[in-house]
Amino acid sequence: xxxxxxxxFKGFTTFDLKIIGIVLMFIDHIHQMFVPMxxxxxxxxxxxxxxxxxxxxxVVGFSHTRSKEKYMLRLYIGMLIMTLGSFTLQQIVGYExxxxxxxxFRDLLVGTLMMYxxxxxxxxxxxxxxxxxxxxxxxxxxxxxxxxILMLLMSNPSAIMVAVWGVNVIPALLFTENxxxxxxxxxxxxxxxxxxxxxxxIALTAVFFxxxxxxxxxxxxxxxxxxxxxxxxxxxxKNFFYxxxxxxxxxxxxxxxYVFMH
Numbered sequence: 001x002x003x004x005x006x007x008x009f010k011g012f013t014t015f016d017l018k019i020i021g022i023v024l025m026f027i028d029h030i031h032q033m034f035v036p037m038x039x040x041x042x043x044x045x046x047x048x049x050x051x052x053x054x055x056x057x058x059v060v061g062f063s064h065t066r067s068k069e070k071y072m073l074r075l076y077i078g079m080l081i082m083t084l085g086s087f088t089l090q091q092i093v094g095y096e097x098x099x100x101x102x103x104x105f106r107d108l109l110v111g112t113l114m115m116y117x118x119x120x121x122x123x124x125x126x127x128x129x130x131x132x133x134x135x136x137x138x139x140x141x142x143x144x145x146x147x148x149i150l151m152l153l154m155s156n157p158s159a160i161m162v163a164v165w166g167v168n169v170i171p172a173l174l175f176t177e178n179x180x181x182x183x184x185x186x187x188x189x190x191x192x193x194x195x196x197x198x199x200x201x202i203a204l205t206a207v208f209f210x211x212x213x214x215x216x217x218x219x220x221x222x223x224x225x226x227x228x229x230x231x232x233x234x235x236x237x238k239n240f241f242y243x244x245x246x247x248x249x250x251x252x253x254x255x256x257x258y259v260f261m262h
Contacts, residue, residue, distance in 0.1 A: 012225050013234025014060055018241060020225055021053040029102075029249060033256040036097040048218035051107065051178050052202055056226050058108050059188045062115050064233075072112050074242065076171070078105035082246050083168045089250055095257035102249050107176040110143040111185025117141075118186060140186070147174035181205065181216075199223045 012020070028047020031039045065071045086100035117139030124132030150172050153163035167175045176182050184205060191197040202223055210217035 011228050011230030011232075013230060013232045014057055015234030015237060017053055017057050017225055017229060018237060021050050021057070022241070022244065024053075025050045026248060029252055032102075033098055033252040034259075036256070036260050045215060045218055048216055049220075049222035051104070051181065052184070052219045052222035053225065054104060054108065055111060055182075055185045056188060056198070056222070056229075058111060058185060059115070059192055060229075062112055062189070063192055068112075068116055068119070072109065072116065075105050075109040075112060078242050078245075079103060079109055079171070080169065082106075085246055085250065087168075089253065093254065093257050095253070095260065097260060098253060098256055100249065100253060102177065104177060104245065106171060107178050107182050108185070109171045110173050110176055111182050113143055113171060114140050114183075114186035115189045118189060143171050143173040146170050147172040150175065195227065195229075199227060202226070 024046045027043055028050060031041070031043035031047070033039075062068060062071060082103045082105055086102070090100055117136040120132050120136030120139060122136075124130065124134075124136060146166075150163050150166050150170065151174065153159040153166065166172075173179070173182060184201060187201050188198050191201060203220055206217045206220035209215075209219070
C-alpha cells in the first residue's frame with residue numbers, strides 16, 4: 001500500500017514543465033529545419049504551447065530567484081551568444097534554405113525586464129518613493145520605446161546597419177520571436193497568485209490567435225500542465241536550458257544543411 005501511495009501523481013514541478021517544453025520544442029524545430037525536405041506541417045503544432053510554457057516558467061523562476069539582476073544578465077548573455085553563434089554559423093555554412101531567427105532568450109529578457117519594472121513600481125508604492133515608480137515605468141516601457149526607435153532607423157537606408165546591430169544587442173519587444181505575445185509574461189506575473197487567472201489570460205490569447213487563423217491558438221494546450229503545476233522546483237537544471245537551446249538548434253541546422261546539400 002505504501003508503494004502505491006508514494007507512486008501517485010503529485011503534479012508537475014518546474015523541472016517537469018521545462019522538460020515538456022524542451023521535448024515539444026525539439027519536435028517543432030525538426031519541422032523548422034527540415035521544411036526543405038518536406039517535413040509535414042503538423043510537426044509545427046507541437047511547438048505552439050512551448051513559448052507559453054517557458055513564459056510561465058520564467059514567471060515562476062523570476063519570482064523565486066535570489067538575484068533578479070543576475071537572472072536578467074544570464075538571459076542577456078544567452079541572447080548575445082545565440083545571436084552571434086547563429087550569425088556566424090550561417091556565414092560559414094551558407095545554407096540559405098533555412099534562416100536561424102530563433103532566440104527565445106530575447107523574448108524572456110523582454111518579459112523579465114517588464115517584471116522587474118513591475119517590482120520597482122511595487123517597491124515605490126510601498127515605500128512611497130516616487131523615483132522608484134518612475135524608474136519602474138521607464139523599465140517597462142524600454143523594450144517598447146526601443147522597438148519604435150529601431151523601426152525608425154530601419155526605415156532610413158543610411159542607418160539600417162545601425163538598426164540591424166541594435167536589434168542584436170538591445171531587448172526590443174517587436175523584434176522578439178513572439179512579438180506582442182511576450183506581453184503575456186508581465187500579465188502572468190501580475191496574476192502570479194491566481195492560477196485560474198493566468199490560465200484565463202492564456203486562453204484569451206489563444207482565442208485571439210484562433211480568430212486570426214493562426215495555429216498559435218494551440219498554445220491553449222499549455223494550460224493543462226500549468227494547471228497541474230504543484231509549485232515545487234523539482235530537480236535542478238539551472239544551466240541546462242541555456243546550453244541545450246542553442247546547441248540543438250545549431251546541430252539540427254547543420255544536419256539539415258548536410259542532408260540538403262548531399
